[in-house]
Amino acid sequence: MNSEFVVSSSGRDSWPESELPEVVVVGRSNVGKSSFINAFTGKKRLAYVGNTPGKTRLLNFFAIDGDWMLVDVPGYGYAKMSKSQLMQLGQMMDDYFQNRENIKAVVQLVDSRHDPTADDIDMIGFFKEMHIPVVIVATKIDKVPKTKRPAHLKAIAKKIQIPVKNILPVSSVELTGLREVEQKIRELLELDPVQESDAVAEESAMTPAENSEQSNTEQA
Numbered sequence: 001m002n003s004e005f006v007v008s009s010s011g012r013d014s015w016p017e018s019e020l021p022e023v024v025v026v027g028r029s030n031v032g033k034s035s036f037i038n039a040f041t042g043k044k045r046l047a048y049v050g051n052t053p054g055k056t057r058l059l060n061f062f063a064i065d066g067d068w069m070l071v072d073v074p075g076y077g078y079a080k081m082s083k084s085q086l087m088q089l090g091q092m093m094d095d096y097f098q099n100r101e102n103i104k105a106v107v108q109l110v111d112s113r114h115d116p117t118a119d120d121i122d123m124i125g126f127f128k129e130m131h132i133p134v135v136i137v138a139t140k141i142d143k144v145p146k147t148k149r150p151a152h153l154k155a156i157a158k159k160i161q162i163p164v165k166n167i168l169p170v171s172s173v174e175l176t177g178l179r180e181v182e183q184k185i186r187e188l189l190e191l192d193p194v195q196e197s198d199a200v201a202e203e204s205a206m207t208p209a210e211n212s213e214q215s216n217t218e219q220a
């Protein structure tokens with residue numbers, strides 16, 4: 001997979017001038033959005049990953065294979081933010097979701113260890129209302145013991161009210177489940193399926209990700 005950073009944007013003036021379909025990675029602060037993007041693209045430092053929540057403050061656009069864009073956005077549910085910061089983020093996100101015609105799908109990340117939060121459920125409802133297709137990804141599956149995984153995924157499915165097979169478990173540390181998400185995205189965007197040989201070459205080219213305090217996108 002060929003991926004490249006396009007731009008960090010604080011609002012519509014700096015949305016990229018592009019016709020490419022955009023897939024937005026959404027979820028609670030700290031759920032693993034930026035880590036997912038790094039693992040998915042096989043680039044450790046593409047998106048900024050932090051040890052404290054609230055790291056991503058801008059819309060970060062990444063072009064994938066010249067066909068589509070992944071967009072990393074700030075997480076919700078992070079309490080330690082000032083009112084004005086929250087307002088600013090809220091406006092930036094609202095404008096983007098309501099008015100950006102390129103948005104073709106959302107990858108909604110939920111933590112595989114816990115039930116989805118009220119905010120998660122609200123977000124999923126919002127995208128449904130907007131008629132934006134949503135791919136549900138359960139992150140940090142490496143942290144759930146193997147024998148408990150089916151029960152966790154079932155509980156999440158029940159809460160979101162979708163079939164359990166539509167929840168894709170991933171680990172950005174062990175690099176599992178990523179190509180299944182890619183397959184799903186390509187289906188939604190009506191692109192050709194992932195080539196098996198490409199996917200294998202990609203995953204073995206990258207050692208399991210460790211945290212990085214550096215990236216070529218914004219700095220906190």
Ligand SMILES: Nc1nc2c(ncn2[C@@H]2O[C@H](COP(=O)(O)OP(=O)(O)OP(=O)(O)O)[C@@H](O)[C@H]2O)c(=O)[nH]1
Nearest residue numbers: 029030031032033034035050054055056075140172
């Ligand atoms: N074990 C494990 N840890 C993960 C995984 N994905 C992310 N993490 C860790 O979770 C923390 C948050 O990850 P980020 O990718 O920065 O989360 P984010 O959703 O982008 O957070 P904000 O930008 O603050 O909204 C980091 O310490 C990551 O290393 C995973 O699949 N497995």
Ligand SMILES: [Mg+2]
Nearest residue numbers: 033034055056
């Ligand atoms: Mg982030």
